[in-house]
Amino acid sequence: MIHRFETPGGALMPNILHAPELLAARESAIYQKYVSPVITYGKEYVILEKEKNSGILSLLDEIYKDAGKEMLRKELIIQNKISRLWDELFEEVPDIVQRESRNKNLLLQSRLREMMQFIENHYKERISLERLAAEANISKSEALRCFKRGIGTTPVKYLIDYRLERAKELLCKTNDTVIRVAADVGIDNTSYFVRIFKKMYGMTPGAFREEEGLKKAGEK
Template identity: 35%
Template structure:
C-alpha cells in the first residue's frame, strides 16, 4: 500500500545517505529512521483503533510471529513453522495474522524477503541468483517474479533506476 511504499522509499533514502557519508550523515539517517517509525506507528495505531487487538496477548502473539519470520526469512519457512512459533493452529495463525496485518503470513514473508534483498541488490556484490538464495527464495526466477509483483519493476530495472537517481 501507499504507506508501505513510502517506508521502502525512506529506507532506500537512508541507505543512500549512509553510503554517501557526507557531513552529518548520521543525523540525516536518524531523521529518515524517525520518519519510518512515525509511519509505522501510524499504521499500527490505525489497526489498534479498529480494536483488532483485544488484549496484550494478541500483541505478544503478533510479536512472536514477526520475530520468527524476521529471524528465519533466509530459510524455508512453512505455515506450520510460523504457527508453531506461537503455539497456535495453522488456521488460527492465518486468521489472526490477516486480521492484524491485512496480509497473510506468506505475503508478509515474501514482502519482507524483497525488502531485505534491496540493499544486496544495490551493493553490486551479488548477482540475482545469489541474492535470491541469501534472502530465502528457492530460485532467481521466482525472486524476480515476486520482486516485480511487489516493486512494479524487475530487480535489474529497479537497480538501474536507483543508480540513475544517485
Template identity: 30%
Template sequence: MALSLCRTTVDDSARELMEHGTAAFPIACYHDDLQAEPVPWHWHEELEVLVVSEGMILATAGGEKFRLEKGEGLFINAGVLHGDWPLNAGSCRLHSMVFHPRLVGGNPDSVFWQKYLQPLLTDPSRPCAVLRPTVDWQHEAIEDMERAFRAVVNEIPGYEFKTRAALSEMIFQLVSHAPAVQAMPKKALRNADRIKTMLQFIQEHYAEDISVEQVASSASISPSECLRCFHDMIGTTPNQYLRDQRAQRAAELLCGTGLRVTEIAMQCGFQDASYFARAFRQVYGCGPTEYRRKA
C-alpha cells in the same frame, strides 16, 4: 532541525532501530511519500502523531485500520505495531512527529508523568486515537501537533519550549477525552503479542524454507489461529509477509552490494530465479535488475 524522509529499519521483532532526535531533545519530524515507499510494519518506544498532507492513506495500528484523508491524523501509543499505505493513485503524503514521552513528562516522579503520561502509556484500551478536524478536541490536537512540527522544523527562537508546550497541550487533549476507537479487546491484546513473536520468527528465518506451521509454532498456536491472527492484525497472510520481507532484504542487497541477482535471490530465500523476479515485481513494481539500475 532538518525535515527528513523516514527510512524505517527494524530488528527481528519489527522494533524500529532509528533514533529519533537526540538524548537532550528526543523528537524528530518526517515526511513520507507513500507512493514511493509505504511505511512498513514496525513499532517503537516513542509516541507518534501523523497528519495526512495529500491524498488518502490506510493507517493501521493496534489491529485497527483507518482510512484517513487530507487534514486527518492519528496518534499512536508507545509499543504499538503500525504501518501506512496509499489508498489512491495520485500523490499520497503524510508528515509525522516521533517523540519520547519524557519530552513532555520529564522525570517519572513528576506530576506531568504520573498524572498524564503514565495513564496514557499503560492503558491497553488506547493503542491509538484518530484525529479528525470535524471533532473539536481532535481539531485542537491536530493544531497542537502542527505547531510543534513547525517549531521543530523551522527552529524558531525558543523552539524547544514551544515544541514541549504544544505537545503538552496535545497530550492533555488525548488524556482528557476518550479515544476515537473502541477499547482494545483481550483477544486483540493477546494477538498483538503473538504477532510480534511471529514477525520476529520470520525476520530471523526469512532466508530458510519455513512453513506456516513453523510460524504458528513460534507463538504456540495452531496454523489456523496463525492465519486468523495475521489477517486480523496486519491484513495479510504469513506467506505474503514472508515474501515481502524477502523482497525488502533483496532490495537492500541490490542497492548496497555488487552480488549477482541470482546470488541475492538465494540469500533471501528465493530458490527459483523466475519466482524471485515475479515476487519482487509484485512488491516493488519492477524487476530486480531494473530496480538496481534505478537505485
C-alpha cells in the same frame, strides 16, 4: 437452583441457576430493556475480577449462603438479591466486554509479534505455516487469523514482502548477482524471484539496481 461442585482438593464452585423469567416476564419492558441485552450480548460467560467486580461477587456469595439458611421469606430475599445482582451485572457488562476485548487484542498482538520476529530472524530459511504457528504455540488457523486481524495480510504474504525488502537492500548495497541475492533472501527459484519482484515494484531486480545506481550518480 443453587448447588456447588467440590474438587478433591477442597475447592468449591458454587452454581446459581435461574430462568431469565425470574427477573421479569419475557414480554415485559423490563425484560427487553435489562435482561435480554445481557443474555444476548455475544458470550456465554464473563470473567469477574475481585477488585473491579466486588459488588457482583459479594452478592453471589450472599445468595449462595442464604440458600443454605433457614429463615423467613427466604425465597423473596434470594429473589431480591438476584434482581440486585442483575442490576449490577447489567451495569458491568459493557466494561467486562471491553476489558475482555482489550485482553484478546493484547494476546493477538503478542502472538503476532512473536511470529513476525521469527520471520525476520529466519526469513532465509524455509518457513512453513506449521512451524510459524508452533513458535507462538497456536494452531495454524489461529496464526492465519492473527495476521489477518492484526495487519490485514497472510503469513506467506508477509514473508514474501519481507524477503523482497531485504532483496532491495542487497541490490543497492552489494554487487551480488540477482541469483545470489534471491538465494540470500531464501528464494531458490530465480525466475520466481524476478517475477514477484517485478509484480511488487513494477520493474525487474536488474532494472531496479540500475535505476538506484543512476540516482546515486546524480546525487554526487
